[in-house]
Amino acid sequence: MSFLSNVRAVAYKEATxxxxxxxxxxxxxxxxxxxxxxxxxxLSYEPANVPWAVLDRxxxxxxxxxxxxxxxxxxxLPWQRVASYDEGYAKLASGEVLAFxxxxxxxxxxxxxxxxxxxxxxDGADPVSAARVxxxxxxxxxxxxxxxxxxxxxxxxxxxxxxxxxxxxxxLADSRFFLAALAGILLTxxxxxxxxxxxxxxxxxxxxxQMLASPTRPLEIVIGKxxxxxxxxxxxxxxxxxxxxxxxxxWPSGSVLALLAVTLPFVLGSLSVGVFVSAVARTSAQAxxxxxxxxxxxxxxxxxxxxxxxxxxxxRRIGGVLPLRWYQIALRRITLRGAGIEEVIAPALMLCAxxxxxxxxxxxxxxxxxx
Amino acid sequence: MSxxxxxxxxxxxxxxxxxxxFTLIALVAVPLAALLxxxxxxxxxVKGLSLGVHDASHSAVxxxxxxxxxxNGTFALRPYAxxxxxxxxxxxxxxxxxxxxxxxxxxxxxxxAAATPAELVVTYDGxxxxxxxxxxxxxxxxxxxxxxxxxxxxxxxxxxxxxxRLESPRVPSGVxxxxxxxxxxxxxxxxxxxxxxxxxxxxFLTTVITAISIVKERLDGTFEQLQVTPATSFExxxxxxxxxxxxxxLDVVLMMLAGGFVLGxxxxxxxxxxxxxSAFYVLTSLAIGIVISATSTTAAExxxxxxxxxxxxxxxxxxxxxxxxxxxxxxxLAELFPATHYIRISHAIYLRGAGPAEVLPELALLFxxxxxxxxxxxRSMERRA
Numbered sequence: 001m002s003f004l005s006n007v008r009a010v011a012y013k014e015a016t017x018x019x020x021x022x023x024x025x026x027x028x029x030x031x032x033x034x035x036x037x038x039x040x041x042x043l044s045y046e047p048a049n050v051p052w053a054v055l056d057r058x059x060x061x062x063x064x065x066x067x068x069x070x071x072x073x074x075x076x077l078p079w080q081r082v083a084s085y086d087e088g089y090a091k092l093a094s095g096e097v098l099a100f101x102x103x104x105x106x107x108x109x110x111x112x113x114x115x116x117x118x119x120x121x122x123d124g125a126d127p128v129s130a131a132r133v134x135x136x137x138x139x140x141x142x143x144x145x146x147x148x149x150x151x152x153x154x155x156x157x158x159x160x161x162x163x164x165x166x167x168x169x170x171x172l173a174d175s176r177f178f179l180a181a182l183a184g185i186l187l188t189x190x191x192x193x194x195x196x197x198x199x200x201x202x203x204x205x206x207x208x209x210q211m212l213a214s215p216t217r218p219l220e221i222v223i224g225k226x227x228x229x230x231x232x233x234x235x236x237x238x239x240x241x242x243x244x245x246x247x248x249x250x251w252p253s254g255s256v257l258a259l260l261a262v263t264l265p266f267v268l269g270s271l272s273v274g275v276f277v278s279a280v281a282r283t284s285a286q287a288x289x290x291x292x293x294x295x296x297x298x299x300x301x302x303x304x305x306x307x308x309x310x311x312x313x314x315x316r317r318i319g320g321v322l323p324l325r326w327y328q329i330a331l332r333r334i335t336l337r338g339a340g341i342e343e344v345i346a347p348a349l350m351l352c353a354x355x356x357x358x359x360x361x362x363x364x365x366x367x368x369x370x371x
Numbered sequence: 372m373s374x375x376x377x378x379x380x381x382x383x384x385x386x387x388x389x390x391x392x393f394t395l396i397a398l399v400a401v402p403l404a405a406l407l408x409x410x411x412x413x414x415x416x417v418k419g420l421s422l423g424v425h426d427a428s429h430s431a432v433x434x435x436x437x438x439x440x441x442x443n444g445t446f447a448l449r450p451y452a453x454x455x456x457x458x459x460x461x462x463x464x465x466x467x468x469x470x471x472x473x474x475x476x477x478x479x480x481x482x483x484a485a486a487t488p489a490e491l492v493v494t495y496d497g498x499x500x501x502x503x504x505x506x507x508x509x510x511x512x513x514x515x516x517x518x519x520x521x522x523x524x525x526x527x528x529x530x531x532x533x534x535x536r537l538e539s540p541r542v543p544s545g546v547x548x549x550x551x552x553x554x555x556x557x558x559x560x561x562x563x564x565x566x567x568x569x570x571x572x573x574x575f576l577t578t579v580i581t582a583i584s585i586v587k588e589r590l591d592g593t594f595e596q597l598q599v600t601p602a603t604s605f606e607x608x609x610x611x612x613x614x615x616x617x618x619x620x621l622d623v624v625l626m627m628l629a630g631g632f633v634l635g636x637x638x639x640x641x642x643x644x645x646x647x648x649s650a651f652y653v654l655t656s657l658a659i660g661i662v663i664s665a666t667s668t669t670a671a672e673x674x675x676x677x678x679x680x681x682x683x684x685x686x687x688x689x690x691x692x693x694x695x696x697x698x699x700x701x702x703x704l705a706e707l708f709p710a711t712h713y714i715r716i717s718h719a720i721y722l723r724g725a726g727p728a729e730v731l732p733e734l735a736l737l738f739x740x741x742x743x744x745x746x747x748x749x750r751s752m753e754r755r756a
Contacts, residue, residue, distance in 0.1 A: 034682065035682075041698055042686070042697045042698065043690065043696075044696045045500070045501055045693075045696070047696060048695060048696045049697075050694070066546065093553070100459050111546075116547070118547075120550045123554065123723075124553055124557075125562075125722035125723050127560050128560070128565050128693070129693050131505060137548045138548045138550060140548070141546035164495070166494075167495065168461075169500060170497065172504055174500050177500035193675070241688060242462050260466070284669070284672065285587065286393055287671075288670070288671050288674035288675065292674065292677075292678050296405075296681075297404075297408055299685070300408055301412065305691060306501065307411045307499055307502040307505075309499070310416065310418075310420075310505070311412055332498050333464055333498075337463075338462065339463065343462055351550055
């Protein structure tokens with residue numbers, strides 16, 4: 001079969017180039033480590049070290065106990081006592097505190113009559129933190145026992161209790177959420193930037209013409225160029241999976257076979273995006289530039305960082321074009337929810353479809369260059 | 372320094388920048404696209420989430436409960452016939468949360484007290500941490516409200532004597548926390564993201580464009596020609612920075628207008644002050660671009676360096692993740708990026724309406740960064756000479 005031997009020849013040539021590309025090898029090694037550290041340790045939507053101010057107009061043992069209960073949750077820095085409402089408001093407006101708790105002067109008195117209330121002002125300038133902190137405070141209020149002397153309530157007051165649980169991630173740790181998609185981020189970076197330069201550089205160096213003069217057909221060139229990167233991609237997948245497992249205990253809880261299987265169409269799809277970019281770009285600087293601005297929306301729109309479920313419909317649909325969207329869905333299903341092959345068939349099919357469409361586009365784009 | 376020489380250099384750079392259609396498209400399209408994309412992605416509002424329901428009770432009361440849940444409209448309800456089907460839907464990510472109505476639901480609602488109360492289980496898909504965290508508050512309130520609503524309606528139908536007993540004073544407990552968010556009452560993510568996008572675009576695009584333009588000049592040999600002219604390296608630097616600085620300041624204005632007219636986000640503080648601060652920040656990132664290009668041999672290498680730089684830029688500058696959630700050493704590291712300080716200033720102006728007085732320390736820091744970077748940029752250009 002001349003097709004296979006041609007592909008093998010191009011693949012061999014490309015692999016030799018990759019082996020000598022020190023910048024690429026540095027990226028393959030350094031980037032997983034950097035991202036692993038960032039995602040495992042640094043990044044979190046979970047509020048921590050929240051600065052807050054308290055205006056306690058009641059100054060009763062009960063109000064002090066409430067403030068201490070809030071403090072004891074561990075999300076907050078030691079509270080700043082303010083003397084007036086205006087002072088607290090000013091701290092909020094300057095961004096010095098995120099939350100401002102006002103305990104009214106009839107807090108203890110109302111507690112004996114029924115449910116007292118407190119006021120919480122939040123800095124909406126930081127909406128994600130504010131939403132969570134508001135929910136925590138409401139939760140603390142819900143369970144705060146205003147009358148402590150009461151004996152344990154004689155049996156549950158109601159015949160029905162509501163129990164909550166967080167499946168797949170009991171403590172709702174953001175690091176698990178991010179680490180599960182780590183491979184997707186790394187592979188997107190690797191695959192898109194590795195191939196985007198390939199064709200342009202060959203055109204600039206004149207080696208593309210040499211290849212065209214050889215009996216290889218364009219499709220064979222494209223496939224041959226992709227093969228070495230597929231191997232590299234699986235290496236990165238292994239680094240990401242082992243790294244997050246060993247360092248942070250996030251092992252895939254589902255089928256590893258499914259993980260390996262669904263990675264292939266994703267890698268091929270992402271590589272094809274790079275090939276397509278290099279077929280479109282005129283200079284290598286342009287190619288890298290376009291690639292960068294293809295990678296960034298991938299990170300933002302695919303749902304690896306922000307939940308795509310909450311995005312507006314149109315934006316969500318745009319994100320559906322990205323290979324990373326479907327891969328991160330599959331990754332999180334396998335790694336966190338313990339999914340097997342059948343649960344990831346749908347995203348895998350989407351990835352195959354994207355790859356196929358890209359192949360057609362590349363073919364159309366490369367044809368006129370042959371003439 | 373000669374004014375005439377500088378003017379020539381400025382003209383030359385402006386013409387070179389405006390002639391390249393690719394650069395022009397990038398200068399207009401990238402900021403607008405970034406603004407629109409980032410403006411929409413961050414949302415704390417929970418709506419239209421799919422909620423799986425398994426009703427094991429099959430009673431009139433439980434059906435009433437389920438339809439009351441649906442009537443709220445926050446969640447799209449999907450019924451599942453068995454617990455197993457519901458579990459599978461959670462694994463497959465079809466539903467983001469699930470409610471299991473126990474078989475003893477009706478008895479539980481009717482009973483006033485029970486030794487072993489019936490358990491209504493609300494499960495969240497913890498794999499989607501952010502989603503679960505946002506949905507939790509809404510759903511908990513919705514479920515307990517709906518239970519209370521169904522319970523009270525159920526009990527109204529019961530005998531008067533029982534009702535009398537029910538109305539006997541209960542143990543007082545709990546505190547009502549009335550939460551109110553200032554500056555952004557609906558906790559809308561768009562404002563936050565728009566304010567941060569300026570920092571993102573200005574840091575990133577400026578660096579890339581400068582790096583590409585200088586490396587290209589070096590490859591074409593025109594840079595060497597510049598260096599043999601009588602122009603000093605400071606003049607060459609100014610000739611590079613000023614035209615690009617003007618273009619990027621126009622970009623800031625363009626983004627402000629687009630953010631205002633398309634997304635409805637105008638700065639709460641002074642727009643003019645914001646443009647001035649931004650122009651100053653552009654200077655900083657242009658200087659970074661020059662340093663990067665001076666240390667790169669090819670354009671591709673320069674862009675790759677910028678990309679490596681953009682990782683900490685997005686993750687650690689406070690653009691997407693609040694810095695205070697991070698461990699101390701990482702926070703110190705983040706303080707070293709000029710972008711961190713610029714994003715903090717733009718958040719303050721855009722979201723809290725801060726004026727020069729409120730952001731003075733950050734401005735001072737930015738000034739220190741800018742002077743240091745411009746100095747380095749000049750040194751790096753001289754070394755090439």
